[in-house]
Amino acid sequence: MKPALESLPQLKAGVRHAYERLILDLRGLPEPAFREPSLLPGWSRAHMATHIARNADSHLRLLEAAAVGRRTEHYVGGREGRNTAIEVGAHRNAREIVADVEHSSLALFEV
Secondary structure, three states: OOOOHHHHHHHHHHHHHHHHHHHHHHHOOOHHHHOOEOOOOOOEHHHHHHHHHHHHHHHHHHHHHHHOOOOOOOOOOHHHHHHHHHHHHOOOOHHHHHHHHHHHHHHHHHO
8 A cells, every 4th residue: 555645754754763763873883893794694784784875875866867757777787786886885994884874875865
């Protein structure tokens, strides 16, 4: 069932709140915690946080394309581009990763 248009602002506010809580949680983690394994096999917490940032970028990309009636790939370079971006991004320091998640996720709310 599709949400009523009247509920979209509420949904948007809830998603923004979730991102803001995530960012606060990430800011509270010490650098070594980003190198610890996540629940996803083979991925550290740094991989997960980078994935969240790249996923937000992909949604922004899709929204911007839809606004002008254009089709686009979900991720630049498709699945291979996604995987490479996550792997490279996971090796940054914690401060860079948190700033990336913050910038990428909150950019969704500027559209």
